[in-house]
Amino acid sequence: MNLPMDDIDRKILRAIQRDSARSMQDLGDLVGLSASACHRRLKSLEEKGYIAGYRAMLDRVRLGLSMQFFIEVSLVSQSDTTLEAFEKAVKTIPEVLECHLMAGQSDYILRVVCEDATAFERLHRDLVARLPGIARVHSNMSIREVKSFGGLPV
Amino acid sequence: MNLPMDDIDRKILRAIQRDSARSMQDLGDLVGLSASACHRRLKSLEEKGYIAGYRAMLDRVRLGLSMQFFIEVSLVSQSDTTLEAFEKAVKTIPEVLECHLMAGQSDYILRVVCEDATAFERLHRDLVARLPGIARVHSNMSIREVKSFGGLPV
DNA sequence: CCTGAAAACCATAGCCG
DNA sequence: CGGCTATGGTTTTCAGG
Numbered sequence: 001m002n003l004p005m006d007d008i009d010r011k012i013l014r015a016i017q018r019d020s021a022r023s024m025q026d027l028g029d030l031v032g033l034s035a036s037a038c039h040r041r042l043k044s045l046e047e048k049g050y051i052a053g054y055r056a057m058l059d060r061v062r063l064g065l066s067m068q069f070f071i072e073v074s075l076v077s078q079s080d081t082t083l084e085a086f087e088k089a090v091k092t093i094p095e096v097l098e099c100h101l102m103a104g105q106s107d108y109i110l111r112v113v114c115e116d117a118t119a120f121e122r123l124h125r126d127l128v129a130r131l132p133g134i135a136r137v138h139s140n141m142s143i144r145e146v147k148s149f150g151g152l153p154v
Numbered sequence: 155m156n157l158p159m160d161d162i163d164r165k166i167l168r169a170i171q172r173d174s175a176r177s178m179q180d181l182g183d184l185v186g187l188s189a190s191a192c193h194r195r196l197k198s199l200e201e202k203g204y205i206a207g208y209r210a211m212l213d214r215v216r217l218g219l220s221m222q223f224f225i226e227v228s229l230v231s232q233s234d235t236t237l238e239a240f241e242k243a244v245k246t247i248p249e250v251l252e253c254h255l256m257a258g259q260s261d262y263i264l265r266v267v268c269e270d271a272t273a274f275e276r277l278h279r280d281l282v283a284r285l286p287g288i289a290r291v292h293s294n295m296s297i298r299e300v301k302s303f304g305g306l307p308v
Numbered sequence: 309c310c311t312g313a314a315a316a317c318c319a320t321a322g323c324c325g
Numbered sequence: 326c327g328g329c330t331a332t333g334g335t336t337t338t339c340a341g342g
Binding site for chain 2: 016019020050051052053055062068087094097099140142143147149151153
Binding site for chain 2: 335337
């Protein structure tokens with residue numbers, strides 16, 4: 001169940017994490033297999049849990065979400081209740097795309113997006129108002145996505 | 155071409171960014187449309203550039219990439235040549251999933267993944283060796299993904 | 309702009325090397 | 326395990342409201 005992944009499996013994973021809209025025929029051609037053999041491999045990889053799902057990637061800028069921030073948040077305490085309350089609240093805010101609990105000082109890093117400066121002011125106020133237990137907030141704006149997520153190294 | 159996006163379009167985008175493997179029939183049912191009408195809407199959204207692509211999301215932990223870092227990098231200078239050399243090099247390192255040029259001090263934030271502490275030591279040395287113009291590096295480890303990317307707010 | 313049916317296409321299972 | 330073939334389902338197109 002675990003390790004038996006060969007070069008063809010890796011090729012399949014590499015291919016579909018860049019573009020999952022290909023036909024089995026095309027995918028097979030790409031990795032050097034017939035469509036049916038390729039399909040069998042893919043199903044097996046899915047069953048073994050290597051594939052978490054299939055999604056459409058939307059164009060952030062096209063949707064008007066041109067600003068992106070990494071916001072560092074420190075909490076007033078690191079008690080379980082404080083952390084749990086914060087984490088529960090953070091999950092309900094759509095502009096917060098991701099939230100990571102960081103090693104070191106029990107800080108969080110949030111990745112947020114919004115339309116423009118006005119929207120960010122609103123969002124910032126909203127975050128401070130709705131997230132409980134905040135001690136410090138520091139916003140870092142991304143000027144440019146130099147390298148965008150293009151898949152895991154497999 | 156730009157604004158005419160109604161509630162059904164948004165429902166379609168919300169649905170496919172969570173799961174793009176549904177049939178047109180199911181997607182149509184979900185948004186209250188026949189398969190053909192839904193298909194026409196989807197094609198139109200693609201043509202208008204709202205959809206950047208379709209991808210398989212791989213399971214990071216299942217692939218053994220259990221560690222994740224946000225690495226802050228400062229460069230020795232902010233001349234165009236320094237920045238360009240750094241950015242070109244950063245794109246070639248597979249473990250660097252993303253790289254952002256940050257506002258403020260011409261710093262970068264890199265999101266990197268790796269297997270374990272040993273792999274991180276290797277990767278860290280590799281980064282310092284291969285990325286030109288580095289003045290300072292500070293690695294922040296994510297202990298836990300509190301909220302994982304689940305799509306843009308649309 | 310939608311629905312519903314027809315046509316083209318594709319995923320998928322069975323069977324044999 | 327992989328290839329080939331057949332079939333059922335899905336996407337995609339088209340006629341009509």
